[in-house]
Amino acid sequence: MDTAQRLLATASMSPDTDRPRTDAGDAVPDGLSEEHERAPEGWRRAASPLALVLLTLLMIISLTGLAGVEETRTEDTSVATVTWHAPARIRNGEFFEMRLQVDAREAIDELVIGVDATLWEDFTINTFFPAAAEETSEQGELLFTFGPLEADGTFLMKVDAQINPDMLWRNEGTVTVYDGEQVLVEMPIVIEVLP
Numbered sequence: 299m300d301t302a303q304r305l306l307a308t309a310s311m312s313p314d315t316d317r318p319r320t321d322a323g324d325a326v327p328d329g330l331s332e333e334h335e336r337a338p339e340g341w342r343r344a345a346s347p348l349a350l351v352l353l354t355l356l357m358i359i360s361l362t363g364l365a366g367v368e369e370t371r372t373e374d375t376s377v378a379t380v381t382w383h384a385p386a387r388i389r390n391g392e393f394f395e396m397r398l399q400v401d402a403r404e405a406i407d408e409l410v411i412g413v414d415a416t417l418w419e420d421f422t423i424n425t426f427f428p429a430a431a432e433e434t435s436e437q438g439e440l441l442f443t444f445g446p447l448e449a450d451g452t453f454l455m456k457v458d459a460q461i462n463p464d465m466l467w468r469n470e471g472t473v474t475v476y477d478g479e480q481v482l483v484e485m486p487i488v489i490e491v492l493p
Contacts (some may be wrong), residue, residue: 365393366492373483378402380483382474387490390461393424398455399473406447410476411455413440417471418459419485425458439474465491 326403337488344480360366370388372379398411411430449455468490475483 304375329383333433342394343371345430355464368389371485374484375406375488377477377482378406378475380485382473382487385489387492388461389420390465391463393458393460396457396458396459398473399429400447400453402447402449402453404449406477406482407447408478409444409453410475410478411442411444412472412474412476413442414473417469417489418472419469420462422460422462423457424460427456441476461491466493467491470475 330353362364366385366389367384367387370381370383372381381399381401382397383399386474387392388394389425400406400409418440426442428444431445432441432443434443442455444453444455468488470486470488473485473487
């Protein structure tokens with residue numbers, strides 16, 4: 299028998315039995331046996347009730363707000379009322395929105411918003427509206443200058459962000475509203491991040 303005939307004969311033999319294959323469906327793939335063809339018995343034949351219990355528990359936790367809570371905080375001064383709205387507890391990887399509103403009682407010559415860099419550490423900022431006239435960073439604080447705000451005027455800053463997936467535990471920092479270099483309001487903020 300020459301080499302070509304030997305290769306054809308080997309290809310037509312079943313590797314487990316050294317008998318010729320009669321049909322393509324007769325051969326059992328390596329690592330499988332007839333035991334794999336039997337129907338499962340007992341608990342193996344249906345989904346485990348444990349999975350249903352865990353899913354129900356996860357849904358209850360989600361509905362109670364334990365996995366995510368938004369917070370609105372307000373600080374009043376003689377010059378302005380400042381309102382901060384953002385998640386107080388959120389899961390990593392999520393998208394979210396932060397809003398800061400300044401309602402001026404008196405004219406503010408140069409509105410500056412300061413955010414401690416530690417508050418936004420491991421956050422990806424997707425949208426920042428309105429755009430600041432000037433952006434700087436001094437001594438670990440991100441400063442955004444917006445210009446004058448008239449008495450009885452309202453300023454709304456909206457930030458869309460995402461928690462980076464490797465961020466866990468919490469970020470803390472202060473959001474400060476300035477008139478130029480004069481501090482009007484300081485608001486300590488904590489954002490907890492769950493896995």
